[in-house]
Amino acid sequence: MSFVYDKIMGGKKGLTGLIILATLILIIFPLLLDSFRLNLVGKYLTYAFAAVSLVLLWGHGGILSLGQGIFFGLGGYAMAMFLKLEASSPENTTIQSTPGIPDFMDWNQLTELPWFWEPFSSLTFTVLAVLIIPAAFAYIIGSAMFKRRVGGVYFAIITQVIAVILTVLIVGQQGVTGGINGITDLRTLHGWDITSDSAKTILYFINCGLLLTVILASRFILTSKFGRILLAVRDKEDRVRFSGYDVANFKIFIFCFAAMISAIGGAMFTLQVGFMSPSFVGIVPSIEMVIFAAVGGRMSLIGAVYGTLLINFGKTAFSESFPEMWLFLVGGLFIAVVMLFPNGLAGLWNDHGHHITKKFAFIAKIFSKSAPQIFEKKVEDAR
Amino acid sequence: MNMQTNTDFTLAIEELTVSFDGFKAVDDLNFYLDKNELHVIIGPNGAGKTTVLDLICGKTKATSGSIKFLNNELIGLSEHAIVRSGVGRKFQTPSIYENLTVLENLEVSYPHSRGVFGSLLFKRNKTVLDKIHEIAHEIMLEQMLDTEAGLLSHGQKQWLEIGMLLIQDPQLMMLDEPVAGMSVKEREQTAILLNKISKGRSVLVIEHDMDFVASIAHKVTVLHQGKILATGNMDKVQNDPKVIEVYLGH
């Protein structure tokens, strides 16, 4: 028991944080929010998987991946392919020249299902694919890079290029991928209508459950000796290597694990939102995921969830109240996080009260000087 | 391994050469290290001292030549394999994990569960803790086990790194400038420590501080421009005219 308590829950402090988060997402949100807003939160929480993966990878392992969107996308696409096949039964697609295949294939004059789509008619295969394909892809990238000691900025940029390649590939091969439109109009899972309010609520709770499980699993990794080696690799890679460790294997493992987590998020995204598109694979979402982790505090698993929620709530709120201004605010927030709160929300939480007030007073001063009308509201909100 | 003739040496380096874009940092080097020998390499800056250590532990790839450790060829092995075969190395600037405690530093260096899954399932049991305490005692840090390593003094960091090697019980220990930045008292303590740990293993040290060298060295080798200038005991080397010229001529 004490093993579980110390290692996974993270002791008293970790447990408190976890309980607060669980209360917030499992009780408070469902009670306070209507089904539309709850579904939105559910969507945001799928990004939190990627943010958590970046805490492991970047915060603790020092490996900045600008390609988590790749894995989020792979997971999401695997799930979308399954759902699309179900939605494309011959009865539903009588209007097409080739009934029984996804609509976009028909538009692109395909007359039969490509071979790699076939296995996705099985849910078991799909669930395995969501977990294994991204991890396997990460393994290939990881072995090629880490065995050759590609790291730091180079790794970041190469992952970014891979994200671009994948996007161009998906967009360019629209006959089999749905192109830039993505795979849309997904409605049922084994006959269960995933667009209904009740289904969305159930999916929300499944999503929360998975997220909490992922956090616990990540905790387990971070509190094990593996976690300390990860930190050690981040700070003094050579020392670890000359302590007899094959450093590359550790990096590959955490990269694969992070890929798998992100992919779960992607699959849950598809289920809750009802479609998947290449706009989740490219650079922009990948960098945004890093920002979520940074805002939460790059070392804190739970912080990553709050960071994701904060940015996305902010994005939605700003874009509803000042649709033409939200880029200013979001951009300003990124800079502020890097400049003023490098440890993110988690850092603020750990700091002393007077320290926080001082920092807020400082921002308030800057903001009120530069753009009074727009920023005042934000400062109030932040308080 | 008994097929070879030079079985007596812990380390046998023969005809070792490495060049960087044509510049030969180590040039046709032959060097032997006995069991239980504490050997110090000295030499002016750029002599290739650190490069020799880099070559032995696999950090730099040799252009040609052979490095045999207990009669096993090291060239071509990966770094972690070399370490696992029994070679430990301390870096010039103390290389410890500043965000981990002293205990965690030693634990990470503990030579078990070095695989990914082993480390995930590793448990800090009594055997591990006993060994950590034993080593911590030896390096005079037993009172500081729960201190974050970043808060240690410079000398203590050097000791900690030595401790991190000791816990692996290597047959060959290589120490790059172990007393740099230490107070006089710390130097004395380190000398005692080194004399103690050289029992039962071979130790290769790079050092500039001649008094310190004199207090520990069984044998001294002077390296100059990638070649051995002189080798032997301290007195012999100090009085070698070539050595004097290199040191004073610069």
Next chain:
Amino acid sequence: MDAYTSSELISIFAMQGFSGISLFSVLLLMALGLAIIFGQMGVINMAHGEFMTVGAYTTYFMATLTETYLPSFMPYYFVFAIIMAFIVAGILGYLVEFAFIRHLYKRPLDTLLATWGLSLIMQQSFRSLFGAREVSPTLPEWLLGSYQPTETIYIPINGMFVLGLTTVITIGTYYLMFKSRWGLRVRATTQNRAMSGAVGINTKKVDRYTFALGCGIAGIAGAAFTTIASTGPTTGTLYIVDTFMVVVFGGAMSLFGTIASAFSIAQTQSILEFFISGSMAKVYTLFALVLILMFKPEGLFASKVRR
């Protein structure tokens, strides 16, 4: 398939060769500024594309101004627009360095996040100032059309112009960074900040001017690109990945590497585009780059460093 005369084929060959060279000069011009900022200073400037856009909008602004107040000056304004683009983007870079880059030299990955935020702000500023629509400066007549050395060969003048400009800027950068006293200071500062400070180099000033120079060159690139492409608030995002690719592929520290890398990427892509239809040319090019980078992570032309 129709039959072609050999002279026609030669013409196509020549023009295809030029379009490769033209792409090369575009990539190089984009990458030069970043090669200084990222290669020399280590700042991952994700807003580099937006600094190009600043140059493009400056050109547009100058064109509109000239058209309205000094129509007779139209044939010459473009040269001044390029200079203005350099100055405006440079000053902006100077301010940005002062405002926050200087606090982040020790955290290179954080510069990525901060400059990403900056790029969002800049994009929205363009939109607020110039509107969401794409704009196009009226170009002087002499920049339009093509040069016809033979009956069947057409060489675009704007392509030659960009090529010429790139050559000038590259040589200028080379002299500034590697032959001038100032370049020596820059390189000294980036290699050893503390030591450079100790020998009396004002490292803060060097940093600020280097960053401003990189941004200024980006501004020139932006001005030049108004001749071949469009200018809109999000134009910069189109360029940023390609730009980083060129710099990284060439080996971040090497100017020669940047040139060689731009050349090989441009030729590969240009030739592939001729033979392969669709977006796959881009996929193959990028894929080849990633493969090569995996085998040579330090880039094509980084010199071996004794470690």
Next chain:
Amino acid sequence: MRKTSSSLLPNTIRRRIAKGLMALPAAILLSSIGMSASAADVNTTGLAVTDDTVTVGILHSLTGTMAISETGAQEAEKLAISQINAMGGILGRQIKIIQEDGASDWPTFAEKGRKLLVQDKVAAVFGAYTSASRKAVLPVFEKENGLLYYPTFYEGLEQSKNVIYAGQEATQQILSGLDWAAKEKEAKTFYLIGSDYLWPRTAMKIARKHIENELGGTVVGEDYKPLGNTQFGSVINKIRLKKPDVIYAAVVGGSNVAWFKQLKAAGITSKKQTLMTISVTEDDVLGIGGENLEGFYSVMKYFQSQDNPNNKAFVTAFKEMWGEDSVIGDGTQAAYLGPWLWKAAVERAGSFDIDKVVAESEKGDIELTTAPEGYVKLHQNHHLWSKTRVGEWGKDGQATVVYTSELIEPNPFPAGYQ
């Protein structure tokens, strides 16, 4: 809403009259104009309708790459709504707008679309532009039973109960233009080039079938460039090698600018080469520059230069509201039709209920005689009957209409072209 204040006076008067009429028996009112029926009567499904307002949504990209194209559309929609309000609104109710930013991001479109329907309960949404954004919001509108007026020409192959398509589907736009080229320009060989996504690929598929099966011509090359691509050197050389009679282009966005600038620089001008595009409107010309387009042809259902009273009034009103420099493209005009089509259907249904409005729209006889493009009629299949025009671009960024087709029946699922 900047310039709606001028409409305030007649509105208040009208409302006063309406209030006075309230005293009369309801039956008389309903049979007369049905204007001031209580909210419960005209809205049985819980939409955001009060006794004197009705709320609609506008959902376009204000930010991101698509903001360029969607600006005009949302301006036109606001213009139409302000004009309708000035005329007394719909069923006696002033139209209130909730505007959301799709941010050129398809999932955001879906999110905001859902917000407009579920939270704001808007009676209609005017919005979406790219195929991808429409595909993203479509399931939401079908699920929540919303009503979307989609303002631009698109690839066809779609017909949803919950969408009214105010732009042309692909065959309407493409076929008669190709016929014209074959007849007037005696074109036999065509080179197809487009941006790499669904609309250009579908359009080219239709064009190829028509060229090969109906016109007896050949397609000598087909190329797709990634969205945002700015390098056309190699493609231009390929075109030179193939010597097509007509270059048929559907390049979009920023790429379009690079494409025409580089064509001009390569010496391919209208003097030597016929080029026909289905993706250049007056909006795009601002970025491309008239001098790079001069003499090339666009195939659209609307050009700003069209000479008829409807269009003159429209252009004047648009410029008055959005500035003298405004230009109006095909999509902008189609967007302008949306609120009017909705108004007609709502008034005939006497209700804002989506099902009733759709039912009226599906009768196939709603017509707009005041449409700037001339005359349009809503077909049972949710698309518009419209004419297709070929415009020749001039240096000033305006096109001269050189050909106008007959009224063409919309056919989103064209047999033989799939």
